[in-house]
Amino acid sequence: MTLNLKILSWNARSLVKVNKDLLVQFCLENQIDIFCIQETFLKPFIKTQFHGYRVIRQDRTDRDKGGIIIGVRNHIRFNQQWVNLSQGRAKIIGCIMFIDRQKKINIFNIYNPDGSENNLRETFEQMMHSVPSRELIIAVGDFNAHSESWCTCGRSNNAGRDIEDFLMNNNDLCLLTPKDLPTHLNHNTGQYSTIDLVFSSPHIAPTTKVTSLRNTILYSDHLPVMNELNGCNNIQANNIAHKFKLKKTDWKTFLTALENVHIEEQLKDVSSSEKKIKIFQTALMDVVDKVVPKISTHKLNHKFTKWWNETCTKAKHDLKDAKSNYERFPTFHGYV
Structure with missing residues (x-):
């Protein structure tokens, strides 16, 4: 099947109290699949849940503010992705979404608190090293990076020059943010700049649309940035997520169905180990779908906040x- 994937990136300037509830309300109402938030201000002792989403957090413990988080809809299968940064103040977390049994999308959330930072190139290089070749990448975040390449602001800084340098010498990642896309409001001048950026693998760039959202219930000095990936095939994310009733399974029927598959005959003339594994997995899942009963958990409906x-x-x-x-x-x- 083909899925339109929605990824929201936003510097929230705090997810404590009301802002967290507004974020969840907005994401559920707009069917956001993944949200990537910078400056959560959350600390390890703050236990909070995001209805309808499972989250990966990296809280800042050495000082106030900071912190990043990724939230993934409950029905989407994913694993956490680790990136070890050796230097610099930038923070990064990631998750691996499974498109099918062989393809994946690696999604990274990056926050660079200092535009004078000159280690962003190393941050991008270490991110790329953490991803196997040919796997897809989407990287979003607040980079505090100024450059004439994406903003007619008349100035550049170390963060912007670092990103430019990386993109000029790397063909596996490209900038998706349209030039002069308003993402950050300077309250002193009332002018917008472009410091919240989106990057992706070249293969999915033509099908990805990036926009900033002005009229929303989400408020900080940063505008939320919407990334819509259209035409992502066979992603394992459905309106209905299945759980198996193993205790009610008739295992004798299951074994009989497996024997009737005659898997040895299907594998007899196949030399490739990868093809053998794929044939075996497909045959096994066909039997599971036919024999093992399931519980259907429908996509969660929005729960309106009680105090609203x-x-x-x-x-x-x-x-x-x-x-x-x-x-x-x-x-x-x-x-x-």
Whole structure:
């Protein structure tokens, strides 16, 4: 099947309390498959759940603020991806999504807190080294990187030059962020810049659309960035996730069905070990699907927050109006 994958990237400037609930509400309402958040401000002692999502966290313990997180819808199969950074202040976490039994997509969330950082090239190189060749990559995050390559801001910094240098010398990753895409609002000037970036493998770049979202319930000085991957084939993510009832399985029927497959005859003329494994897996799963009963767990519906009322709805609309007015007339009164 073909799946349209939605990945949200956002510097939240805190996921403590209300902001976390608004994030979950937004993701469920807009059917976000994966969210990558920077500056969560979460600490190891803060235990929190994200309804409908399983999360990977990297909290900052040496100082306030910071922290990154990846949330993946419950029905999507994934593993955590580890990247060990030897130097620099940048933080990175990743997950591996399974497209089918052989193909994967590696998704990375990166936060670079300092634009004067000059180790971003090493960060990208170590990320690439952690991924086997031919596997797909999507990397998102807040890089605090200025460059004329993606923003007509009239300036560049070390982070921007590091990324430019890496892209010029590497053909396995390309920049997807459209030039001058507004992602960060400077409250002093009321002007937007482009420092939240998206990268991907060249194979999926033509089918990936990157946009920033202005009128949302999510508020910080960064705009959420939506990444829509269209035409991702055979990804193992369905509206219904199955669990097997092993205690109610008739194992005699299961063994009989396995014997009727005659797997030896199917493998007799196959020389490749990989093909043999694939044939065996397919035959085994066919028997499992026919014999082993399942529990169907439907895609989770959105649970509305209990405390949300008409006052909250009005405040949300007032916030959108205030943001819009400030963008047009960046005055101190509008900022307050």
